[in-house]
Amino acid sequence: MKKYCCATFIFLISLVFIIYSVNFYFLSRLSRQDSNKIKSKLNSHEIFEYNDIEDERINHENVKLKTIYRNRNPKYTSLKDKLINNYKPCNRSLNFSQIWETVDSWSRETSNEIYPAYSSRMCQFLSALREVKILSAQNFRKGTQLKLNFTIEGGKTVVFKPAWYNRNQVIEGEVYAGKDRHNSEIFAFYLGAVLNFRSTGLVVGRSINIRDILEIADKELRETIISKGNGTKLCVYGKCFYCKPSESVCGNKTHYIEGAFLYEISGPLQKHKSPWQRTYKEGAKALWEIESDNNNYCDNVKQKLSLVRLLDLIDASIFDFLIQNGDRHHYETRKNRVILLDNGKGFANFRTDFTDILAPLYQCCLIRKTTYARLLVFTGGALTEILKELTKNDLLHPILIDKHYYALERRLLKIFSMIEFCKTKYGNSIFQ
Numbered sequence: 001m002k003k004y005c006c007a008t009f010i011f012l013i014s015l016v017f018i019i020y021s022v023n024f025y026f027l028s029r030l031s032r033q034d035s036n037k038i039k040s041k042l043n044s045h046e047i048f049e050y051n052d053i054e055d056e057r058i059n060h061e062n063v064k065l066k067t068i069y070r071n072r073n074p075k076y077t078s079l080k081d082k083l084i085n086n087y088k089p090c091n092r093s094l095n096f097s098q099i100w101e102t103v104d105s106w107s108r109e110t111s112n113e114i115y116p117a118y119s120s121r122m123c124q125f126l127s128a129l130r131e132v133k134i135l136s137a138q139n140f141r142k143g144t145q146l147k148l149n150f151t152i153e154g155g156k157t158v159v160f161k162p163a164w165y166n167r168n169q170v171i172e173g174e175v176y177a178g179k180d181r182h183n184s185e186i187f188a189f190y191l192g193a194v195l196n197f198r199s200t201g202l203v204v205g206r207s208i209n210i211r212d213i214l215e216i217a218d219k220e221l222r223e224t225i226i227s228k229g230n231g232t233k234l235c236v237y238g239k240c241f242y243c244k245p246s247e248s249v250c251g252n253k254t255h256y257i258e259g260a261f262l263y264e265i266s267g268p269l270q271k272h273k274s275p276w277q278r279t280y281k282e283g284a285k286a287l288w289e290i291e292s293d294n295n296n297y298c299d300n301v302k303q304k305l306s307l308v309r310l311l312d313l314i315d316a317s318i319f320d321f322l323i324q325n326g327d328r329h330h331y332e333t334r335k336n337r338v339i340l341l342d343n344g345k346g347f348a349n350f351r352t353d354f355t356d357i358l359a360p361l362y363q364c365c366l367i368r369k370t371t372y373a374r375l376l377v378f379t380g381g382a383l384t385e386i387l388k389e390l391t392k393n394d395l396l397h398p399i400l401i402d403k404h405y406y407a408l409e410r411r412l413l414k415i416f417s418m419i420e421f422c423k424t425k426y427g428n429s430i431f432q
């Protein structure tokens with residue numbers, strides 16, 4: 001009997017052990033699968049890396065972000081209709097010079113607004129820029145990157161920024177890595193219109209035929225147009241700081257090159273060093289980068305700049321963070337207000353967000369009430385929806401691949417997180 005009891009006891013102990021081991025095996029397998037899932041999510045666009053203190057703040061706020069930041073805003077519908085109506089293609093009734101005169105008068109009357117929120121002339125202007133004939137071509141020597149200058153019918157000039165990359169290309173590295181992205185310039189125009197930052201330049205996408213350009217090019221430009229691929233391709237390298245024959249833009253089989261047509265904004269424009277300029281030297285840090293953990297840096301800036309200028313730069317940082325342009329080393333003003341020119345360094349990598357582009361916002365903890373209210377209209381995926389709709393009108397659409405739109409939505413939430421962080425710290429005084 002005693003023997004029997006002992007055997008049963010040993011049997012029961014072994015059974016418990018086996019059940020426990022099997023459970024342990026499956027549980028650990030499950031948690032391994034879970035952590036693999038998390039790891040793969042970490043690699044996807046939905047999750048971002050938290051490297052420094054600002055990212056941690058964003059993370060903290062993002063988790064508890066209020067529903068107003070995540071749901072659709074009822075105000076969106078009517079604004080959407082107005083924007084779509086304003087930018088839908090239309091037939092041109094005016095001649096080119098009449099249209100250019102109208103557009104130039106828009107910006108003559110204001111300081112930083114290049115165009116009005118709504119005008120029946122906008123669609124005429126965009127159609128005109130898409131179809132106007134190029135009469136002559138030169139190199140555009142301002143700036144450091146390859147650009148051309150076209151004189152167009154009706155006596156105006158446009159700046160042409162050519163395509164270096166296709167839409168899927170991911171540019172890794174520093175925030176300012178790579179060459180200009182023509183699609184970033186085009187997208188920036190529509191983003192400016194949506195967010196009511198109408199200080200961005202007027203831009204359309206268009207292909208040019210480099211063989212035709214060769215015929216109307218001046219001598220200097222002609223000398224920088226070369227043939228490659230055993231004479232099958234025509235390529236241009238231009239005249240600029242970074243311009244050299246080994247780095248040229250080539251036409252396709254039929255000699256077409258995509259690019260952005262930037263309508264020339266009338267000046268005078270003034271250039272200023274950005275208080276949040278990077279050092280552009282490996283390992284070196286600018287003052288604003290060192291003191292990023294406190295507000296001293298902004299106190300410094302406040303002493304040197306007017307509130308209007310500071311708020312303009314904060315608007316610019318929001319705009320730049322969305323497109324991920326980290327290259328606004330200098331900014332330009334017209335009649336003392338900031339103009340958002342040079343938006344070609346956006347959309348390098350949909351996986352990364354350089355948080356420090358937002359430094360003006362989180363170091364100063366100030367934002368215009370109007371900017372905040374406008375951002376709030378485009379919550380819950382509305383920003384993507386409206387921009388997809390508007391950019392459909394461009395000849396080079398789609399302007400962005402979907403992964404960049406996911407990134408845009410993610411960045412919008414990060415901006416809201418940062419605003420919430422500031423609000424918790426300083427209350428409603430952050431809204432100016």
Ligand SMILES: Nc1ncnc2c1ncn2[C@@H]1O[C@H](COP(=O)(O)OP(=O)(O)OP(=O)(O)O)[C@@H](O)[C@H]1O
Nearest residue numbers: 142143144145146159201262263264265269341342
């Ligand atoms: N649409 C425009 N209207 C008027 N001027 C313009 C326009 N686009 C560019 N410019 C002028 O040309 C200059 C150089 O343009 P941009 O900054 O785009 O070139 P970049 O090669 O990217 O320069 P950088 O390397 O310094 O960033 C601008 O500072 C501005 O003065």
Ligand SMILES: [Mn+2]
Nearest residue numbers: 327342344345
């Ligand atoms: Mn640039």
